[in-house]
Amino acid sequence: MAEFRLHPRLAADTIFVEDWPLSRVLLLNDARYVWLALVPRRADAVELHDLTPADRADLMEEIARAGAGLKTLTGATKINTGALGNIVPQLHIHIVARKDGDPAWPGPVWGHSPAEPYTPSQREQQLGRLRGRL
């Protein structure tokens, strides 16, 4: 079985938060949103239906955990969840805390506008807020 390796584009666009039982939890490097990506640590998974039913069940619980956690931590108006993969094929699930009035509201964040990277201090603050609290 091939070994899991994070796609280089995901590695470039995100910051490592922590590993959960199935998924690597990443923070998108865009200070305008609290925006996570869950990447199941399974080599060659592209579509949700590529996973085994057991992995899918675990993934759904990690998606719910991330969504509920972000909702509580951020007071988001709505959680947006998406698995697109048109550009980066490796299976990854976006979990985004959306707020009424954020730059893309009420449209999707995907493809809206270029990311605005965290400053080093913003990044440390955001990681401190998220790690171990989701």
Next chain:
Amino acid sequence: MAEFRLHPRLAADTIFVEDWPLSRVLLLNDARYVWLALVPRRADAVELHDLTPADRADLMEEIARAGAGLKTLTGATKINTGALGNIVPQLHIHIVARKDGDPAWPGPVWGHSPAEPYTPSQREQQLGRLRGRL
């Protein structure tokens, strides 16, 4: 417990396909894509984490069923899956068969451009292709 009723905006924008054990399966009335929405028949569900773990597990399997079915039926390049709900709060999961070169490719379909409704004959043809085959 409140009774499930389809949100009027979803009812207006879609065509009924069939009911699965948990979800109502709808076809978005946009002839440019094969685009489904799964609506768990649970009153007042807005976020995935509002569902019980058992319902979430069932929903994940229905999402995988829809995605694998669309992939086989359409030869899609990629399945896009999303739960947004910024405009229509009732929990609904989009499953879209994307093709390289479709009008929104590689961006998201959500918020891209106004739907182009099926003609009556296109609609019947699409429903015939989908019903009982997903």
